[in-house]
Amino acid sequence: MDFLRPATWADALAAKAERPGALPLQGGTDVMVEINFDVHRPEALLDLTRVRELAGWDTVDGDTGGGRLRVGAGVTYTRLIEELGGRLPGLAQASRTVGSPQIRNRGTAGGNLGAASPAGDAHPPLLAGGAEVEAESAARGVRMIPAADFFTGVKRNALEPDELIRAFWTPPASGPQYFSKIGTRNAMVIAVCSFAVALHPGERRVGTGLGSAAPTPRRAAAAEEFASAELDWDGRGPLGEAAARRFGELAAEAASPIDDVRGTGDYRRHALAVLARRTLTWAWNDHRNAGRRAS
Numbered sequence: 001m002d003f004l005r006p007a008t009w010a011d012a013l014a015a016k017a018e019r020p021g022a023l024p025l026q027g028g029t030d031v032m033v034e035i036n037f038d039v040h041r042p043e044a045l046l047d048l049t050r051v052r053e054l055a056g057w058d059t060v061d062g063d064t065g066g067g068r069l070r071v072g073a074g075v076t077y078t079r080l081i082e083e084l085g086g087r088l089p090g091l092a093q094a095s096r097t098v099g100s101p102q103i104r105n106r107g108t109a110g111g112n113l114g115a116a117s118p119a120g121d122a123h124p125p126l127l128a129g130g131a132e133v134e135a136e137s138a139a140r141g142v143r144m145i146p147a148a149d150f151f152t153g154v155k156r157n158a159l160e161p162d163e164l165i166r167a168f169w170t171p172p173a174s175g176p177q178y179f180s181k182i183g184t185r186n187a188m189v190i191a192v193c194s195f196a197v198a199l200h201p202g203e204r205r206v207g208t209g210l211g212s213a214a215p216t217p218r219r220a221a222a223a224e225e226f227a228s229a230e231l232d233w234d235g236r237g238p239l240g241e242a243a244a245r246r247f248g249e250l251a252a253e254a255a256s257p258i259d260d261v262r263g264t265g266d267y268r269r270h271a272l273a274v275l276a277r278r279t280l281t282w283a284w285n286d287h288r289n290a291g292r293r294a295s
């Protein structure tokens, strides 16, 4: 197996164009497990760890950026938590549940997107926050793919064989965000199901993302529409019990879960309804309390 080690982004794109079968390697926490277990044997590994452009993040202003964060594919979970936890609280919460400190020190949200597992923990908060994936190829340049269009099937994504993920773009939180995950224990666990919610008060909108409950991570569109219309954005009145429950039901209806060793489809639907109800309640209460403190 060849081992390609580009030192720059341009070299990485050129290598991927020349060898589309080369498997990108970021933290290696998915790739090395699959190689060790002989799940597949790629013709070459494309090691991206020396590509400095992938290891940074910044805020992009102007027409293109609009104040959004552009986070390089090589930024680890540990750095997402430490450096961006205040701006991306939902993603930071999800990152804290990934694996163990060792996995969080190596693993990246870029790698999570590349693997495109339905259970990837970074995906629900990226969906709820309205993220886009910046993909690039040497031949066609950059294209931006909304997170909602990025996941195309179980462990499949929208990347072409000559494309690499450069970064994800997402607005910093403009309201409370929460992520919640069910597992059989508190750490080192693949989600039985997970749910993320993000309030966008400026747009009077609720964003959602659900994980491990369908062939791909996905948004719960009907639940978003319901909550966006139901919440008292002007008066910041309380979220009624019936509305919270309805939101949970609609979130569960967006799922199409399977029965597997981690849980049954019925359990996943039930758990999602509970997670959605709780996370919306927490987020809305935070929003109300922030309003009280400000007045």
Ligand SMILES: Cc1cc2nc3c(=O)[nH]c(=O)nc-3n(C[C@H](O)[C@H](O)[C@H](O)COP(=O)(O)OP(=O)(O)OC[C@H]3O[C@@H](n4cnc5c(N)ncnc54)[C@H](O)[C@@H]3O)c2cc1C
Pocket (backbone or CB within 6 Å): 023, 024, 025, 026, 027, 028, 029, 030, 031, 032, 033, 048, 073, 097, 098, 099, 100, 103, 106, 107, 108, 109, 110, 111, 112, 113, 114, 115, 119, 120, 121, 122, 159, 163, 164, 165, 166, 188, 189, 190, 191
């Ligand atoms: C013990 C253990 C516990 C884990 N726990 C969790 C968990 O709790 N939650 C969770 O979501 N995941 C978990 N994982 C899986 C893994 O850590 C994550 O999916 C992580 O985000 C992968 O990131 P990475 O940088 O290590 O990716 P890599 O393993 O380097 O790559 C993953 C995939 O993305 C592709 N890729 C990487 N970079 C790019 C790029 N720039 N462009 C295009 N494709 C790219 C690779 O080719 C590969 O297909 C766990 C893994 C282990 C071993």
